[in-house]
Amino acid sequence: MNKTGAEDLGDFYPIRPECQADTPKPRFKPRAGKTLSERRWNAAFSEDGHLNIEKVLRRIQRGGVHPSIKGSVWEFLLGCFDPNSTYDERNQLRQHRREQYSRWKAECQYMVPVIGSGKLITTPIITDHGQPVIDYSITDDKGQQVNSSFSDKRSIQWMLALPQIGLDVVRTDRALSFYESEKNQAKLWDILAVYAWVDNDISYVQGMNDICSPMIILLENEADAFWCFEHAMRRLRENFRSSASSMGVQTQLSTLSQVIKIVDPKLHQHLEDVDGGEYLFAFRMLMVLFRREFSFADALYLWELMWAMEYNPNIFSLYEKPIAESDKSAAPMLNNKLLKQCGKFERKKVKTGCKDQESALAVFLVASVLEAKNKRILKEAKGLDDVVQILNDITGNMDARKVCKEALKIYKKYLSKFWNAVVSSLSTLADSDLDLSFTANKYSVRMEGNVIAAALEKIEHVKSPEGEVLTMPFLDLCKTVLPVLDNFGPAMAPAKSDIGGNISRLENMYLSNQSEFNHLYMIVRSEIESKKAKSSSSCTNALLWLTRAMDFLSELFCNLLAHPDWSMSHVALKLAPDRKKFMxxxxxxxxxxxxxxxxxxxxxxxxxxxxxxxxxxxxxxxKA
Amino acid sequence: MPSRRRTLLKVIILGDSGVGKTSLMNQYVNKKFSNQYKATIGADFLTKEVQFEDRLFTLQIWDTAGQERFQSLGVAFYRGADCCVLVYDVNSMKSFDNLNNWREEFLIQASPSDPENFPFVVLGNKVDVDGGNSRVVSEKKARAWCASKGNIPYFETSAKEGINVEEAFQCIAKNALKSGEEEEIYLPDTIDVGTSSQPRSTGCEC
Incomplete structure (x- = not known):
């Protein structure tokens, strides 16, 4: 270690001499006092092996992980192991997983003997119909790479994917000395092949090799590397899901477009104008998590920063359940202590009650890259091609830590701006010349007690026995549910007063002639007769906007019921308060x-x- | 952006994974071969200035991912293409058999105004491998297919050795230019009064 506390990475990920000129230089340097060192890592375990994850996360988020311990740290970051377990428990689990991997690999080997032989294949071994391809260059008895012909769809599909995996493996990180070895290439091929067999839903998609490659370098045991990759794929696999009309990653791309639309509408508009509205220029960044935009070492640094920031102490127990059973809502609630064990990004996310995958930190990382290039894009980009070009220029020039820091800022900005957008769209519900005599005081309903129970009781009396909507009971009902908006903080106040203004206008009309306007719709009918209905200050107008505002609240309730986890897919709720508090x-x-x-x-x-x-x-x- | 349209020629390279699309593009644009290329994710492009008569054009060459699963992205990337290059590996029968799929998929997704006459160029790459001993697709077979699809110009190339790459891309550029100019006739609002249209011809004159 030299005097500045930084050391050279060359020894950890050596580059082939002939490739050095074309390979971007890593910017990441382990820094004493910031990077999680081997000594600190070892000190974070109790005698029986419990890991103080909170302490470790703090370090990683500041300066990454020293290359000498990345593999074992990643196993925790990715949720392979529970920090709250003992050495013994983890050894048992590791043993169990290694055996499981061996069993799967044996299944594969049984069908295709090249698996596990230290070699790999890049050419088809079966036809599309499952007949073995005879390859005369193979010197064994029959010239076949498969043990028999297969007819089941799963086996055929898997075998058809193998040459594709091979073609990509031989091209993976070729600049690294590590992959000069045929044995190491075969290891990558084996792991991807076994994964494709086990996760036959996703199978193999180009780009998974880029995700898997570092695991093999960091974890010497093949089974351990497999499980690390498998856990990384739990976060990423939806991106690799493909259909005839789309790729899974496009879901994240549309979230990205939502984010940019809110934090930087000008940039979003520009991107739409140049035909980049689908944000496909960010496809690769999300698909292989910036492996192509950063040097090898820097991508690893970025990943661990990201996973540390996204860390949730429930991740292990969540993953231990079979995929089919992992119902998100069943995850244990986070108390304050557990909240401290969340990464920075995850903590914010948990507090706002959103748990979905589409709004992964990676999306905000891309947003931060776009923001960093905002001026150039606005000035120079006249087409989608220019955007691709500008983003290509970042290769090797971005600082991983800075990108993460900016991403967190953008996330915060997104959350606050989002809510403002909701409020402003709500306040346009109200018309401009409201009855200003309305005062919050007059109509505020005290929140103590049970709003829903009260509203439920009131809704019983809204209609007359003949089925007519009664004016006062209806307005009463609206007043009862209106304070719900208070939960959205002071930002909601203008909208709330506008709604109150409409209630007040209708109520004044009722009071002017109680018997005539006992039925709500009579107010409207009388205004139509006197040709006042279309005026912006009419009661008809007030009723319309009041109903629309109540639609919003009603929608909110439906949402709460339908999405116990405040699904992000319902934009209007993204900034809503914590569900529990709200409830x-x-x-x-x-x-x-x-x-x-x-x-x-x-x-x-x-x-x-x-x-x-x-x-x-x-x-x-x-119209208003 | 009409001025942009006139001088920019957009070319799409399609073909199975590992046939050498990225290598061909780099050999043509940067005049070098590297064995460091990784599998292309999504799509990427390089540009090269080309001159015809006394006019300067920018050839924008889009390199795409070879795995079929990425085909759904085509719509976005193929849009506005002036020429499509279909690449196969002469040592892989499957990559040749798939040319038909790539061609059809392109026509569906790019939906050019005149699909019958949209310019394609076919490249049989990797002729250098094993001194030609591992070759499984004959030139005759390849030419026959090209002829059956409306006389598609055909080249046998080696991106590694730089064989025929320059010639192939000259032909690609020429075809792209022709197609680009005809498009201007179909779309009156992008007509450049300074250009003259040329009579159509199939096949490559180079």
Whole structure:
């Protein structure tokens, strides 16, 4: 180690001498006092092997992991092992997994003997119909690479994928001395082949070799490398899912487009204008997690920063369940102690209640790269090709830590801007010349007690025995649910007062002639007769916008019920407060949502009725 | 951006994984061969300035991923192509058999205005391998297929040795230029009054 505390990486990932000129130089250097060192790593374990993950994460997020211990640290970051386990427990699990890998590999070997032989294949071994291809260059008895002909779809598909894996393996990280060895190439081929056999849903897709390659360099035991790769794939496999019309990664690309639209609308607009609206220029970055944009060592550094920031202490138990059973909502809740064991990004994510895969940190990393090139893209990009060009120029020139830091900033900005966008779209619901006599005081309903139970009770009385919507009970009901908006913080206040203004206008009308306006729709009918309905200050207008605002709340309730994890797919909820807190404020105790379900089931048909009536008199599409 | 359209010729290279698409593109543009290329993910491109008569063009060559699974992305990348290069490996029968799929898929996804006459060029690559001893697709067979698809120009190349690469891309550029100019006739709003259209001819004049 030299005086600056930085050491050379050349010894860890040696480059073939003839390739040195064409290979980007790594920027990452282990820094004393910042990078997780071997000594610190060893010191983070208790006597029986419990790992202080919180301490370790803090280090990694600051300066990455020293190359000498990357393999074993990654096993924890990727969730192969529970930090809360003992050495013995982990050894047992490791043993168990190694045996499992051997069994799978033996199945593969039985079909294709080249597996595990230290060699690999790059040419077809069977036809599309499962007949063995005779290869006369093979000197064994029959010139066949397979043990018999196969007819089951799974075996055929797998064997058809093998040459593709081979073609990519021989081209993987060829600049590294490590892959000069045929044995090491064959190891990569074996692992990818076994993976394709086990995960036959995804099988093999180009790019998985780039993800797998570092694992083999970092973990000497082949089975251990396999499991590390398998765990990395749990986060990434949806990106590799392909159909006739799309690739899985396009889901993340559309999240990326949402993010840029919100944090940098000007850039988003420009990208749309130059036909980059699908963000395909970011395809490779997400698919192989920046392996092509960063040097080998820097990509590894970026990955561990990213996985540390995304770390969730429940990851191990979540992964230990078979894939089919892993119901996200069944994950144990995070208390404060566990929250401290989350990475920076994950903590923020858990606090806002979002758990989905589409909004992985990688998406925000791409956003941060785009933001870094924002000026050049705006100025120089006149087509999709220019964007690709500008992004190609970053190769080898980006600082992994900086990209991560910016990504976190963008994530925060996204969260706050997102909510503002929701609010402003809501406030356009209200018209400009509202009845300003409305005061929050007058209509504020105290939140103590049970909002939902109260609303449920009120909704019983909204209709007359003849089925007519009654003015005051309806307005009462609206007033009861309106304070729900308080939970969205002060940002929601303007929208809330606008809605209150509409309630107030209708209520004043009712008070002016209680018997005539006892039925809500009579107010509208009388305004139509006097040709006042279309005025922006009409009660008709107020009823329309009030109904629309209530649609939003109703939608919110439906969402809460349908998505116990505040799914990100429902944009309007991305910035909503913590679900648990929210539920307790609206009066849902524990997870008893039956009242909410009942209310929700009645509220939306009622609103629908308003729309139908307004539509029947031609008033359902008035503009503010 | 009409000025841009006129001087930019877009070429797409398609073909099975590992036939040498990236190598061919790099040999033509950078005049070098490297054994360091990785599998292409998504699509990437290089550009080269070419001159015809006294006009300068930018040839934009798009290199694509060879695995069939990536084909759904084609729509976005093939858009506006002026010529499509189909590459196979003369040592791999399967890569030759697949040319038909690549051609058809391209026509579906790029949906050129005149699919019958859209310019393709076929390259049989890796003729250097094993002194030609491992070759499984004969030149005759390849030419016969090209003839059956409306006289597609055909070249046998070695990206590694730089054999026939320059010639092939000259032909590609010429065909792209022809197709680009005809497109201007179909789309009146992009007509450049300074250019004259040439009569169509199939096959390559080079």
């Amino acid at each position: 307790s404020v609206v009066g849902v105790k524990g997870d008893d949502v039956s009242d909410m379900e009942k209310f929700s089931g009645r509220f939306s048909p009622l609103l629908e009725e308003n729309h139908k009536f307004l539509a029947s008199v031609g008033m359902d599409n008035l």
